[in-house]
Amino acid sequence: MTGTGQAAEPAHTFPDNGLLRVGDQLISLYGVSLPAPGQVCEGGDVPWPCGIIAWQTLDQQLLNTELNCVYLPLLRSSRGTTLTAECWIGEQNLNRWLVETGWALTVGDTESAYHADERLAQQNNVGLWRGGFIPPDTWRPARLEEDAACSVCTARHKSIIRTRERKRKLDEAAAP
Structure with missing residues (x-):
């Protein structure tokens, strides 16, 4: 597959990873995110398994059909080797359909x-x-701007500095 490769093949969902498999390629749908399978939503004071239902709805949509995906190789997925793709079932854009249907x-x-x-x-x-779904971005704490570009190495470095600072304070407090 090269460039914006296309595939017209059956697709299978991997809800625990938030991915689809089209042929031998794991993909992340461009621009959209389904809830985790364990996600529970409130619907008029009655909790319901919205995560499972969302993935079951996608499974039903993919049943007995072939998915045609345009891979967007310039968009790197946060999942390593996973490609990001925009997919269609016939003329219907699957990414858009998932959002349109909620x-x-x-x-x-x-x-x-x-x-x-x-x-x-x-x-x-x-x-x-x-039933009043509240999107995660509304209730998740905002990331601090300085941590947004923080790499693992930088986070480790900050942790070492904090540990050294705590040790220094303990040593000072214990000194006669």
């Missing part, structure tokens, strides 16, 4: 290609949005 959220900034579809799904109370 079973996936947009990923990225508010200028996402699917953001208008997400707002419409929210207004229509469909999929995840029924």
